[in-house]
Amino acid sequence: MIAKKLILSIIIMALAPSSLFAANATDILHRAETADQYINYRGKKTASVLYDKKTVSAVIKVVHTKPDNTRTEYYSPAPLAGIVMIQDGPNLWKYTPRSHAWEQVRSSALMPYDDNRRGAFDNYDIQLIGTDKVAGRNTYVIRAVPKQGKESVHRIWVDTASYVILGTQVINWHGAVVTSSRYTSVEINPKDISPSVFAITGKVKGVPKPGNVDFHVAKPSYLPKGYRMVGKVGVVVSDHCCVHSQFSNGINSISLFQRKCGGDAAPKRLLGKATTVLTWARAGMLYTLIGDIPRAELQKVADSIR
Amino acid sequence: MKCKDVCDLMSEYIDECLDEHRRMEVEAHLNSCTDCASELRAMKAMLVSLSGLSGRRSPVDCWTHVHEVIIRQELAKKAWWHWLLKPAVAAPAVALTALLTLLLVWPQSTVAPPPAATMSNPEYGYYIGAHSHLQRQQAFTDPDVTFVRAELETASLSTNTTAK
Numbered sequence: 001m002i003a004k005k006l007i008l009s010i011i012i013m014a015l016a017p018s019s020l021f022a023a024n025a026t027d028i029l030h031r032a033e034t035a036d037q038y039i040n041y042r043g044k045k046t047a048s049v050l051y052d053k054k055t056v057s058a059v060i061k062v063v064h065t066k067p068d069n070t071r072t073e074y075y076s077p078a079p080l081a082g083i084v085m086i087q088d089g090p091n092l093w094k095y096t097p098r099s100h101a102w103e104q105v106r107s108s109a110l111m112p113y114d115d116n117r118r119g120a121f122d123n124y125d126i127q128l129i130g131t132d133k134v135a136g137r138n139t140y141v142i143r144a145v146p147k148q149g150k151e152s153v154h155r156i157w158v159d160t161a162s163y164v165i166l167g168t169q170v171i172n173w174h175g176a177v178v179t180s181s182r183y184t185s186v187e188i189n190p191k192d193i194s195p196s197v198f199a200i201t202g203k204v205k206g207v208p209k210p211g212n213v214d215f216h217v218a219k220p221s222y223l224p225k226g227y228r229m230v231g232k233v234g235v236v237v238s239d240h241c242c243v244h245s246q247f248s249n250g251i252n253s254i255s256l257f258q259r260k261c262g263g264d265a266a267p268k269r270l271l272g273k274a275t276t277v278l279t280w281a282r283a284g285m286l287y288t289l290i291g292d293i294p295r296a297e298l299q300k301v302a303d304s305i306r
Numbered sequence: 307m308k309c310k311d312v313c314d315l316m317s318e319y320i321d322e323c324l325d326e327h328r329r330m331e332v333e334a335h336l337n338s339c340t341d342c343a344s345e346l347r348a349m350k351a352m353l354v355s356l357s358g359l360s361g362r363r364s365p366v367d368c369w370t371h372v373h374e375v376i377i378r379q380e381l382a383k384k385a386w387w388h389w390l391l392k393p394a395v396a397a398p399a400v401a402l403t404a405l406l407t408l409l410l411v412w413p414q415s416t417v418a419p420p421p422a423a424t425m426s427n428p429e430y431g432y433y434i435g436a437h438s439h440l441q442r443q444q445a446f447t448d449p450d451v452t453f454v455r456a457e458l459e460t461a462s463l464s465t466n467t468t469a470k
Binding site for chain 1: 425426428429430432433434435436437439440441443444445446447448450451452453454455457458459461462
């Protein structure tokens with residue numbers, strides 16, 4: 001009898017940490033996704049991208065004040081050096097040293113936060129897999145494993161004290177790390193962040209207003225499991241009236257761009273060194289499909305568009 | 307009848323075309339005037355020698371060719387632009403000039419070619435950027451990484467728009 005109780009106690013003790021982690025992963029993710037609303041921070045980080053089969057790293061400085069002001073400065077690599085991004089509430093601005101001007105980034109439809117997170121939990125197993133140190137701070141390591149299909153595995157490192165996300169990693173369906181980021185130094189709630197760092201000063205370029213869409217907006221009859229349409233916006237791109245249809249599974253997204261064109265002879269072709277892009281023309285329309293999913297899957301989506 | 311009158315009638319006399327009265331008057335003068343008689347002999351001798359020459363027939367369309375040559379020579383004398391004054395040339399020329407003027411003056415947008423079936427680099431760059439803006443809203447996503455990825459893609463467009 002005593003032996004049975006002992007065995008039962010050992011089993012309970014062995015299972016307790018994993019069940020605790022499972023219960024906390026959801027809470028940690030929610031706190032991490034909303035931490036920016038309550039925390040100020042400043043730091044430097046590196047962001048690495050698998051580009052043309054090589055890893056390219058960028059050095060970035062980030063300054064954030066609650067609830068939604070963020071200034072991001074890019075120091076390297078060369079194509080990005082000198083670029084500054086400022087998030088001012090719903091507005092996103094980009095400064096490029098080549099043009100010496102600010103330009104408002106034309107946004108896609110803003111996705112409702114709750115809908116998006118529901119998609120993440122529906123389509124991924126969210127797990128707390130351990131703890132780690134990032135920039136000298138303790139972090140939780142959360143992993144999102146796709147429940148179905150060939151999707152990437154995502155990891156985030158969340159500061160245990162502030163819940164600010166201090167690191168990310170994406171591993172694709174081939175097991176390759178395609179992107180990662182990690183703070184090398186960070187200050188939580190510094191007292192000396194000036195509001196002027198979020199000011200847009202100097203030359204500002206205008207953004208073309210979207211025109212009327214005078215064509216049938218096509219839809220794919222096939223989407224990978226878990227994806228659904230989350231938005232559709234009309235934009236003007238290089239004088240063309242264009243529709244951007246947006247699909248998401250909560251963590252990953254697919255974009256379909258459609259506009260009129262003068263011919264239908266261009267066959268499907270693959271572009272992109274860092275992401276999968278398919279473009280083709282048919283029946284007087286030019287289509288461009290972008291998504292971080294296997295090419296065969298993207299091709300199936302493309303073939304189903306009518 | 308005087309010598310001048312006889313000379314005027316000399317050809318008709320030789321051709322025997324004069325009436326009886328006139329013929330007698332001419333013969334009476336020739337019998338009495340050695341100069342006119344001598345003139346008559348010379349004329350008859352010339353006619354005899356001319357009749358000895360071999361005859362050569364003219365081509366049937368001789369006059370047509372002559373007419374064309376004359377017209378060509380007259381046209382060659384005129385300036386080249388005289389052609390433009392001819393209605394058959396002038397009317398199409400005026401219509402063509404008017405059409406070209408209209409195309410040059412008309413607003414560009416109405417004669418713009420249809421949108422291309424291929425993407426320009428700025429257009430492709432926009433698509434990459436817009437997709438990254440969608441992706442940065444997803445959970446587990448670092449917007450800075452998404453941005454770096456999109457910027458690298460658009461920065462290399464000059465060498466990256468060929469089909470694979």
